[in-house]
Amino acid sequence: MATPSAAPAAVEDMMQLVTYDEQFASQFEPYLERVGLASLGFDYHTVSVMGAQSSGKSTLLNLLFHTGFREMDATAGRSQTTQGVWAGRDPQAPILLLDLEGTDSRERGEEAATFERKSSLFALALSEVLVINLWAQDVGRFNAANLALLRTVLELDLQLFSAGAASTANATAGSAPPATRNHKTRLLFVLRDHAMTPLELLASTLRDDVANIWATIAKPAAAANLSLDTFFDLDFVALPHKVFCETDFLAAVANLRSRFHDGSLFLPAYRRGVAADGLAPYAGSVWETIRANKELDIPSQQHMLAHVRCESIAADAYAEYETATADVRAKLAPSPASGGGGGGGGKGPAGRRAVVTPVPRLLPVLGDASDASLVTYDGQACRYASDVAASRRDELVAKLVSATKPLVAAQAAGAAAAAKADLEAATRRTKDDPAPWAKYAADAAAAREAALAAFDAALGAEAAASAGPVLAFVPSAVAEAREAIIADLDGALEAGTADVRGRLSKSLVDAFGERVKAPLTAVLDAASTASSGASVSVSSTNSSSASVPGGGDGGVAPAVDATGLWTRVSDVAAAAWTATAADAGPALGADGLGLSPAEADEAVATTLRPDCVKRLLADVRDAVGSVSTLELRVTKRFDDGFRFDARGVPRTFAPGEDIEAAYLAALTAAEALLTTLSVTHLTGAATDGTPLVEPLVAPAERAAVSERLRRAASAVYVEARRSQEAARVRTSIPWWVFLSFAILGSNEAMWVLRNPVLLLLAVIAAPIAYVMYVGGGVAPLLALLPATVAPAVRAAVAPLVVHLRAALDNVAPPAPAAGGAAADPLAPPSPPRPAGYGAVGGAPSEVTAASGSSTNGVAAAAM
Numbered sequence: 001m002a003t004p005s006a007a008p009a010a011v012e013d014m015m016q017l018v019t020y021d022e023q024f025a026s027q028f029e030p031y032l033e034r035v036g037l038a039s040l041g042f043d044y045h046t047v048s049v050m051g052a053q054s055s056g057k058s059t060l061l062n063l064l065f066h067t068g069f070r071e072m073d074a075t076a077g078r079s080q081t082t083q084g085v086w087a088g089r090d091p092q093a094p095i096l097l098l099d100l101e102g103t104d105s106r107e108r109g110e111e112a113a114t115f116e117r118k119s120s121l122f123a124l125a126l127s128e129v130l131v132i133n134l135w136a137q138d139v140g141r142f143n144a145a146n147l148a149l150l151r152t153v154l155e156l157d158l159q160l161f162s163a164g165a166a167s168t169a170n171a172t173a174g175s176a177p178p179a180t181r182n183h184k185t186r187l188l189f190v191l192r193d194h195a196m197t198p199l200e201l202l203a204s205t206l207r208d209d210v211a212n213i214w215a216t217i218a219k220p221a222a223a224a225n226l227s228l229d230t231f232f233d234l235d236f237v238a239l240p241h242k243v244f245c246e247t248d249f250l251a252a253v254a255n256l257r258s259r260f261h262d263g264s265l266f267l268p269a270y271r272r273g274v275a276a277d278g279l280a281p282y283a284g285s286v287w288e289t290i291r292a293n294k295e296l297d298i299p300s301q302q303h304m305l306a307h308v309r310c311e312s313i314a315a316d317a318y319a320e321y322e323t324a325t326a327d328v329r330a331k332l333a334p335s336p337a338s339g340g341g342g343g344g345g346g347k348g349p350a351g352r353r354a355v356v357t358p359v360p361r362l363l364p365v366l367g368d369a370s371d372a373s374l375v376t377y378d379g380q381a382c383r384y385a386s387d388v389a390a391s392r393r394d395e396l397v398a399k400l401v402s403a404t405k406p407l408v409a410a411q412a413a414g415a416a417a418a419a420k421a422d423l424e425a426a427t428r429r430t431k432d433d434p435a436p437w438a439k440y441a442a443d444a445a446a447a448r449e450a451a452l453a454a455f456d457a458a459l460g461a462e463a464a465a466s467a468g469p470v471l472a473f474v475p476s477a478v479a480e481a482r483e484a485i486i487a488d489l490d491g492a493l494e495a496g497t498a499d500v501r502g503r504l505s506k507s508l509v510d511a512f513g514e515r516v517k518a519p520l521t522a523v524l525d526a527a528s529t530a531s532s533g534a535s536v537s538v539s540s541t542n543s544s545s546a547s548v549p550g551g552g553d554g555g556v557a558p559a560v561d562a563t564g565l566w567t568r569v570s571d572v573a574a575a576a577w578t579a580t581a582a583d584a585g586p587a588l589g590a591d592g593l594g595l596s597p598a599e600a601d602e603a604v605a606t607t608l609r610p611d612c613v614k615r616l617l618a619d620v621r622d623a624v625g626s627v628s629t630l631e632l633r634v635t636k637r638f639d640d641g642f643r644f645d646a647r648g649v650p651r652t653f654a655p656g657e658d659i660e661a662a663y664l665a666a667l668t669a670a671e672a673l674l675t676t677l678s679v680t681h682l683t684g685a686a687t688d689g690t691p692l693v694e695p696l697v698a699p700a701e702r703a704a705v706s707e708r709l710r711r712a713a714s715a716v717y718v719e720a721r722r723s724q725e726a727a728r729v730r731t732s733i734p735w736w737v738f739l740s741f742a743i744l745g746s747n748e749a750m751w752v753l754r755n756p757v758l759l760l761l762a763v764i765a766a767p768i769a770y771v772m773y774v775g776g777g778v779a780p781l782l783a784l785l786p787a788t789v790a791p792a793v794r795a796a797v798a799p800l801v802v803h804l805r806a807a808l809d810n811v812a813p814p815a816p817a818a819g820g821a822a823a824d825p826l827a828p829p830s831p832p833r834p835a836g837y838g839a840v841g842g843a844p845s846e847v848t849a850a851s852g853s854s855t856n857g858v859a860a861a862a863m
């Protein structure tokens, strides 16, 4: 019966709303839904009919509204048909009918009056039109039940008015304002079996009766001066006899039915202010109040109904929101199974919020859902007390906000994580990238912009457009999240930039080191060499190069004056620094890390230059090497200066040659080299002109090296001196000595020649002796001969010794050696020591004594 039907309703379509024993039916709400009234809001009417038992009430309702109320079967005798209160609906109009148990019931007996009052009050509370069914012939007869019924109706209506007025007064005093009620009812008197008496006369009689009742009943103060018209509109309809004037009867019924259907009998003032969807709980509440004999306060009832209904409507509206957002909630909300949700939105096992994938168009979805929810609520809650509806609406909004906030937060977190991941991917540089700084600033700026755009696409832009009370928090929340992601992105970029900058710095410093390494080694090697040479080409890993006068080419090392060594190293460093700084410019600038020229200059000056200087010092230390390497360098410097001439040809000291001068020059040069290599004296572009004086060798080690240098040099000098002496002896023996040997030794020669053994020994010994003689090895050999052999040897060569001593008397004595070593004629002269050496080491005489067995040059002696 949800849609209008031409067919009359059946008995099954009616329901007993209140049972005979005063129980209210719990099925009223589904009944209203079943008959299609529940969804009509205020667009329905309620009509009740009351009157004496078996006065044709059910028959009248069925004829007027095509309902199916049970009627009395007259053939079975007159008895009560309708018990309690029954409800039905006009199939063709939104009219709810209440058929009340007849008054003056013989079956109820003493209880009848009590139930009449309850059912009448119930009907007054709900009905816009109260049909009072009367036999026409009863009009004017006071003892008929009609007047008692009228008195009951008027008294009860005043009671309702009184309760409502009190509620209004309380509300004015500060409590919640009650729902308003248009407290007016149409009393429609239907006079049955009307025959002769004109309706006007009957109506007048009834008006008088009602007026008399109104005048005599006790009224509350608020209604003392109010007239009957304030509460009731009286209307009168006469129906002919149903049996005897059936046609007229049906015509009159049809006429009255049309008045109901055309709405002329329903005025806005009659509305009870109860929406159809709340009618069932309202009616139930009203009945229970009446049944409990409590004061029926209609406004309070409606207020209570508003709470119940608005809460129910709000729950439905929220459920609607949940349904509409189920998809996004599944994607963003935490999932109990995974602990992280569909992609996660909750917190994982470690308590860290899992990151979700942003949901496209989240805010429009949430906005639409929340708006729709509120529209649903407003559409239904507006039928109820506005204060209650507003209060419940606020609660609904708060509930929607608290349901929406985590979703927006999860979306913001997901969008932020995605934006950061995108940025890191866009700015990531592999370890193998030889130039990770290339276009880094441009890439970083573009990535930052893209990441923020992605974040805004997920939240920001939509947030600006979102409106409504539920999403009102979004702009500030998104702004806060945006600030956080900006800080996060900038932090990631800062870290990335620092990493790339570190790699750039290392690369530049390495390049600087590469540029410095070979020329530096060449310069140092050249400084260790005594011979002079051409300039050295200083190559760099880049195309830049510099020319270092006196340097080496990494292989053959022309000589470098030790005093100019640091100048040349400074030149090498300056050339390398110039090339490195030139490389740093573009890498730090717009094509690289994006620094401004001023920032790049500052970075070069404050970071790169100190790093390169540090690297230069480290390289210098490496190139100079350990103490032993330094010792090798300076002894080599001596060896080269002493053993080779200016052209690099090995030197032999002919008799009379100034061996001491060569010795002193070489030793002085070696000492000077040691002094030079002990402390840096760097300057130039690499150090920005600032002298860089750094000790490379500790003073004690330096003195020790110097001492070992002198010892080694002494050995070389002694060797050279003996060679020179041997050469002079060889050249100074007169020819007759050899002739004497030939004459005096002829017998021995023959003796040897005749003896095969001696001949064989002579053949073997003669070349050895010759070689030793020529090579100057006789003297050392003599020194090694044991003392037991020496006398025999001396006896054998006595003539020669005599002659040699005579020859040696003509050799000039060496310059007295410093340190008191003049006793040894072969002791080397001692050059003046450079300042700072102290008293480390022994005297040259000691060196001489220790170097007697040296035959392998300075290096072997130094080791």
Ligand SMILES: Nc1nc2c(ncn2[C@@H]2O[C@H](COP(=O)(O)OP(=O)(O)OP(=O)(O)O)[C@@H](O)[C@H]2O)c(=O)[nH]1
Pocket (backbone or CB within 6 Å): 052, 053, 054, 055, 056, 057, 058, 059, 060, 070, 071, 072, 073, 074, 079, 080, 081, 082, 083, 101, 102, 103, 192, 193, 240, 241, 242, 243
């Ligand atoms: N004379 C006459 N009888 C009628 C009229 N309308 C109905 N009746 C008869 O009156 C008897 C009672 O009719 P109901 O409609 O059952 O009366 P009721 O007031 O609903 O009865 P309860 O529900 O028991 O109070 C039935 O036999 C009807 O046929 C009418 O207009 N005139």
